[in-house]
Amino acid sequence: MQALRVLTGSWKMQTQKGEIWERWQQEKHQLKGVSFSVKAKDTTQLEDVILGIHNGKLSYAPRTSGDAESKRVYFTLVKQSATRFEFENLQHDFPQRIVYQFFGTDSLHAWIEGPINGSLQQQHYYYKRMQ
Template identity: 40%
Template sequence: MESWKKLNDSTYLGKSYQLSGLDTLSAEDVRLEEHHGNLYYIPTVKNQNDGKPVIFTMTTVSADGFVFENPEHDFPQKITYNRMSKDSVAAEISGTYKGKQRAIKFPMGRVK
C-alpha cells in the first residue's frame, strides 16, 4: 500500500505500508524528485542502508508505466510501476540478489 502527497512542483512524498494481521506497518519513506529534467525515486527504508536514502534514476517512461534503476544497489536494482487499470497499479522490485535473479510484485488498488 502506498500514499503520496505533493510537496511542491518538483517533489512528491510517499509512504509505503505493509499489513501484518490487523496492524499497518510503515515500510519506507519515498521522495519522487525532479532535478534538471531527470526524475529520481529516493526510498529510505528503516533498518537498511544505515537509514540513508538510495537514489534510483528514471530510465523508461511510457503511457502505462515507468522504470527507475540503480545498478549499483544490492537489491533491488530496478523499480517498475505499471498501470493495470484506471484504479490499479502493480509495482515490482527486481534485480540480482545473491547471484540469482529475483522479482517481487506489489499489486495495488485505489482506496476510495
C-alpha cells in the same frame, strides 16, 4: 513528473499476512510516498519515498523505516510510457530496478528486481486504488 501524478492517492494490496499500503501526495514539485503494512491492528511503516528531481534527473528515492542509519537510495528514471515507469540504480545491491505499471486508473502492478546470489529475483506488488 506530470505523468506520475496518477500515483497520487492511496493504494492497497491484500496478502495472506495482512495488507500493504502505499500513500502518495503531491508536495511542491515532487511526490512523497509512504508504504506500510497492516496486520490485525498493528501498523508498521516500511519506507518513505521522494519522487522528484535529484542531480537534474527524475528519481525515485526510498528510505527504509525503523533504521536510524538508513539513507535514501536514488533510482533514476530510465524508461517511461503513458502507463509504465522504470527506475534503475545498477550500483545498488537489491533491488536495482523499480517498475510501476498502471492498468486503468485503479490498478497498479509494481515490482522490484535485481540479482541475488547470481540470479535475477523479482518481488511483485498488486495494488488497487482506494481513493
